[in-house]
Amino acid sequence: MKKKIVVIGNGMVGHYYVDKLLQSDLELDITVIGAEPRPAYDRVHLSEFFSGKKPEDLALTSRDYYIENGVNAFFGDPVTDINTEKKSITTNGGMSFEYDQLVFATGSYAFIPPIPGNDLPNCMAYRTIDDLGEIKASAKESKVGVVVGGGLLGLECANALMNLGLETHVVEFAPGLMNAQLDEDGSRMLRKKIEALGVRVHTSKSTKQISKGDECRLKMTFAEGDVLETDMIVYSAGIRPYDQLAKSAGLTVGERGGIVIDYHCRASNKDIFAIGECALWAGRTLGLVAPGYRMADIAVSQLTGEAQSFKGADMSTKLKLLGVDVGSIGDSLGNTEGSLRYVYSDACNYIYKSLVVNEDGNKLLGAALVGDCAEYDSLLQYYLNGIDLPEHPDDLILPQRDGSAPVGLGVDALPDTAQICSCNNVSKADLVAAVDSGSHTLGELKSCTKAGTTCGGCSVMVGQILNSELEKRGVEVNTDVCEHFPYTRQDLYMIVRSEQIRNFSDLVSRHGTGLGCDVCKPLVASILASCWNEYILKDEHAPLLDTNDHFLANMQKNGTYSIVPRVPGGEITPDKLIVIGEVAKKYNLYTKITGGQRIDLFGARIDQLPPIWEELVNAGFESGHAYAKSLRTVKSCVGSTWCRFGVQDSVKMAIDLENRYKGLRAPHKFKMAVSGCTRECAEAQSKDVGIIATEKGWNLYVCGNGGMKPRHADLFASDLDDETLIRYIDRFYMFYIRTGDKLQRTSTWMDNLEGGLKYLQEVIINDRLGICGELEKEMALIVNTFHCEWKSTVDDPEKMKRFRHFINSDKKDNKVVFVQERDQIRPASKDEQLEYAETA
Amino acid sequence: MNAINKSLDTTLWHEVCQMDDLIDDVGVCVLVDDVQIALFRVSGNDEIYAINNFDPFSNANVLSRGICGDLKGQVVIASPIYKQHFNLKTGQCLEDETVILPTYSVRIVDASVQLANN
Numbered sequence: 001m002k003k004k005i006v007v008i009g010n011g012m013v014g015h016y017y018v019d020k021l022l023q024s025d026l027e028l029d030i031t032v033i034g035a036e037p038r039p040a041y042d043r044v045h046l047s048e049f050f051s052g053k054k055p056e057d058l059a060l061t062s063r064d065y066y067i068e069n070g071v072n073a074f075f076g077d078p079v080t081d082i083n084t085e086k087k088s089i090t091t092n093g094g095m096s097f098e099y100d101q102l103v104f105a106t107g108s109y110a111f112i113p114p115i116p117g118n119d120l121p122n123c124m125a126y127r128t129i130d131d132l133g134e135i136k137a138s139a140k141e142s143k144v145g146v147v148v149g150g151g152l153l154g155l156e157c158a159n160a161l162m163n164l165g166l167e168t169h170v171v172e173f174a175p176g177l178m179n180a181q182l183d184e185d186g187s188r189m190l191r192k193k194i195e196a197l198g199v200r201v202h203t204s205k206s207t208k209q210i211s212k213g214d215e216c217r218l219k220m221t222f223a224e225g226d227v228l229e230t231d232m233i234v235y236s237a238g239i240r241p242y243d244q245l246a247k248s249a250g251l252t253v254g255e256r257g258g259i260v261i262d263y264h265c266r267a268s269n270k271d272i273f274a275i276g277e278c279a280l281w282a283g284r285t286l287g288l289v290a291p292g293y294r295m296a297d298i299a300v301s302q303l304t305g306e307a308q309s310f311k312g313a314d315m316s317t318k319l320k321l322l323g324v325d326v327g328s329i330g331d332s333l334g335n336t337e338g339s340l341r342y343v344y345s346d347a348c349n350y351i352y353k354s355l356v357v358n359e360d361g362n363k364l365l366g367a368a369l370v371g372d373c374a375e376y377d378s379l380l381q382y383y384l385n386g387i388d389l390p391e392h393p394d395d396l397i398l399p400q401r402d403g404s405a406p407v408g409l410g411v412d413a414l415p416d417t418a419q420i421c422s423c424n425n426v427s428k429a430d431l432v433a434a435v436d437s438g439s440h441t442l443g444e445l446k447s448c449t450k451a452g453t454t455c456g457g458c459s460v461m462v463g464q465i466l467n468s469e470l471e472k473r474g475v476e477v478n479t480d481v482c483e484h485f486p487y488t489r490q491d492l493y494m495i496v497r498s499e500q501i502r503n504f505s506d507l508v509s510r511h512g513t514g515l516g517c518d519v520c521k522p523l524v525a526s527i528l529a530s531c532w533n534e535y536i537l538k539d540e541h542a543p544l545l546d547t548n549d550h551f552l553a554n555m556q557k558n559g560t561y562s563i564v565p566r567v568p569g570g571e572i573t574p575d576k577l578i579v580i581g582e583v584a585k586k587y588n589l590y591t592k593i594t595g596g597q598r599i600d601l602f603g604a605r606i607d608q609l610p611p612i613w614e615e616l617v618n619a620g621f622e623s624g625h626a627y628a629k630s631l632r633t634v635k636s637c638v639g640s641t642w643c644r645f646g647v648q649d650s651v652k653m654a655i656d657l658e659n660r661y662k663g664l665r666a667p668h669k670f671k672m673a674v675s676g677c678t679r680e681c682a683e684a685q686s687k688d689v690g691i692i693a694t695e696k697g698w699n700l701y702v703c704g705n706g707g708m709k710p711r712h713a714d715l716f717a718s719d720l721d722d723e724t725l726i727r728y729i730d731r732f733y734m735f736y737i738r739t740g741d742k743l744q745r746t747s748t749w750m751d752n753l754e755g756g757l758k759y760l761q762e763v764i765i766n767d768r769l770g771i772c773g774e775l776e777k778e779m780a781l782i783v784n785t786f787h788c789e790w791k792s793t794v795d796d797p798e799k800m801k802r803f804r805h806f807i808n809s810d811k812k813d814n815k816v817v818f819v820q821e822r823d824q825i826r827p828a829s830k831d832e833q834l835e836y837a838e839t840a
Numbered sequence: 841m842n843a844i845n846k847s848l849d850t851t852l853w854h855e856v857c858q859m860d861d862l863i864d865d866v867g868v869c870v871l872v873d874d875v876q877i878a879l880f881r882v883s884g885n886d887e888i889y890a891i892n893n894f895d896p897f898s899n900a901n902v903l904s905r906g907i908c909g910d911l912k913g914q915v916v917i918a919s920p921i922y923k924q925h926f927n928l929k930t931g932q933c934l935e936d937e938t939v940i941l942p943t944y945s946v947r948i949v950d951a952s953v954q955l956a957n958n
Contacts, residue, residue, distance in 0.1 A: 505883075515915070517911055543908070546907065547902070547905040558899075809870075
């Protein structure tokens with residue numbers, strides 16, 4: 001008979017446990033009972049619910065998954081009773097199940113401080129998806145919000161309230177923020193930094209009462225008698241293990257909560273286990289997901305017969321709170337007896353770093369980092385692997401100003417067992433093995449090992465290991481664009497600029513060989529256009545172009561073309577709409593609205609392009625460059641002009657930006673969007689450059705992508721005025737054009753830039769490379785020399801002559817055949833073409 | 841492969857256009873007895889090439905709109921749709937040895953371009 005396993009709780013750890021059971025060879029009868037109304041979801045990324053993620057985006061599993069795998073799963077019906085004699089449980093709804101083995105994965109709940117009035121309306125916890133729904137709803141009616149608790153979660157919650165547009169306060173009982181991870185000075189630096197960001201911080205505050213407010217909905221009264229008015233209060237003052245059920249079943253629980261477990265994760269009854277945040281191991285509860293997963297592994301190993309022991313878990317963390325990098329490793333507070341501390345503090349830039357070392361000064365015990373986590377990965381490796389510190393350990397945290405390389409830990413010094421990616425538990429040895437079996441690019445290595453694919457924090461180190469391993473194997477990575485040029489795209493770009501090369505034949509005679517090909521020709525055409533912005537159909541450039549650029553339209557599968565007139569910002573007059581409609585009707589074109597807020601006209605024969613564009617140009621349309629590796633559109637929401645919620649005129653900004661960057665050639669196409677408020681209706685965070693209006697200006701996001709590999713854009717700079725915004729975007733694009741690889745979108749470009757977002761910010765905001773002046777000048781040239789390619793073409797009879805299928809006949813291409821579908825044309829299938837040929 | 845004409849009807853030379861009608865390294869398409877032929881004047885070696893305009897991979901008449909160049913010593917045209925390469929002299933597809941497109945002889949008489957079966 002199959003062993004009956006009952007799992008109480010379906011959070012991240014509970015689900016992980018069931019998944020591990022399913023992956024094992026065990027024949028089991030598994031029952032899962034979750035108290036929340038939905039199956040397990042990703043609580044680590046819970047705050048993304050505020051930036052628009054839906055519960056289903058956060059879901060880790062589904063009811064269907066359990067059904068398909070033969071697991072009996074029930075949600076929203078909590079277990080109320082356990083009979084350890086009969087080995088059975090009963091739910092609130094009266095269901096009853098027997099077990100051979102019972103597993104508690106009940107997790108924890110938000111601690112609500114026992115303050116009179118803590119249950120008034122608009123007071124809520126920050127813990128579950130339902131909580132977040134309530135917070136979102138309450139924030140809509142609020143101007144001011146208070147977070148009670150200045151720990152990790154509290155600050156994450158404060159970030160959410162800020163993004164919801166509230167005046168945000170953090171009230172902390174202890175004297176400092178993040179007391180568990182940061183020493184006093186580090187905590188003070190963090191406070192200064194987040195205050196500079198606009199969050200009001202109140203520490204050493206004991207709330208005595210919450211009551212109805214005078215100005216706002218609520219009023220908090222503190223021990224000293226001072227008060228704070230607010231419209232809503234969110235508690236994030238720590239978590240408590242869900243252990244009441246275990247207690248009533250007679251299991252031993254800790255004094256301050258938590259189901260006591262042994263090294264095998266077994267509770268005080270031999271048939272019952274506890275894993276995750278509800279468990280008390282060696283006198284501690286562990287509130288991170290990684291140790292919870294390890295406990296689940298241990299509990300599964302007791303069933304598979306290869307019983308392992310839980311030996312604790314590394315609680316080091318690195319994260320971004322309100323855009324501030326914060327890292328904590330090991331004994332960051334220096335509690336170890338005899339430990340010594342190195343400190344670096346930079347109050348101008350809100351940077352604080354401290355190292356805790358042993359008495360002999362040769363081993364790292366812990367570290368705290370605020371404002372700059374660049375050294376986190378190296379330090380963590382020193383800590384986890386007990387690597388000997390260099391002669392002067394402070395070199396590890398002191399800034400390098402004389403141009404010398406940072407003293408980070410060389411990857412070669414790491415032992416094979418060193419864990420590089422902690423999210424996916426990938427060691428250096430795993431990476432080396434993957435390189436051996438053929439992963440020779442960063443992308444391949446990541447997808448093969450999963451390293452760097454969750455939080456991405458280790459990407460730089462993964463790249464370093466890759467390069468070092470390739471070097472050791474004598475693998476020379478060929479980055480030449482093709483057989484005609486022994487250079488990368490970036491090299492060619494710099495050659496064209498520095499030698500002022502104006503055409504392909506000059507470039508190939510000076511630096512290449514042969515005739516060129518369909519790889520290097522379009523690439524060089526793009527570089528020439530990025531640098532000098534000449535008319536692309538000039539005789540010396542025309543042979544370089546892909547057919548799309550050559551005919552200024554997009555070739556479709558049957559050899560006809562589609563046409564996209566520019567509609568800046570998606571704003572269009574009725575008259576212009578009518579022109580598009582009339583043109584489409586006259587030439588019998590298939591019309592479709594695009595995702596970029598414009599209209600695509602399909603099915604034009606090559607000889608129809610000139611008359612169509614003559615009509616469009618006369619009506620005031622310009623080329624939409626849908627055929628080019630250049631700016632597509634700047635999508636916008638309707639903005640403050642019409643929308644009740646808009647805080648800036650997003651449409652005007654979008655039109656201005658589209659007119660500024662239209663026609664700019666780049667390594668690949670790029671897209672933009674402008675949203676008029678934080679609701680983000682223009683979906684700017686999925687664009688290469690996204691802009692979201694704030695009360696004070698614009699937030700700039702970069703390197704997002706929809707398409708094949710979706711990636712949310714990263715916040716690059718906040719509350720910019722119009723001028724600064726445009727300056728940063730000018731620099732950003734020109735830097736991308738200068739350093740991007742061929743056909744590399746901005747998202748992969750940034751992922752492959754050593755130092756990633758932070759480096760980009762250094763270059764573009766702080767001008768670390770001293771090139772911003774050049775970049776702006778280069779952009780100014782492009783903007784000032786803009787000309788509509790279709791207008792130039794329509795005005796040039798010689799060029800118009802190229803748009804013919806046959807140069808010696810006016811006949812049409814007999815392979816272009818259309819059939820009707822849903823009242824419009826579509827290309828005929830192969831069979832339909834044959835049928836047509838027979839009847840014709 | 842398809843019900844498309846590939847062969848010119850006689851061994852005669854057909855006048856298709858004037859040298860002035862060609863632009864270096866940019867293809868054009870001519871129609872000869874219902875056969876579509878792509879013509880290229882390649883500037884690097886001053887040769888004129890003629891190859892059938894039909895791209896069997898996309899089932900469309902488009903090769904005249906591809907980019908020409910050379911790969912490993914062969915003068916080639918790349919299909920503008922799925923990017924296969926064809927040797928302009930022999931018609932051999934570089935990616936699929938079973939595909940060979942018809943090519944044609946070219947001669948210049950005074951300034952007129954003439955084609956015939958190979």
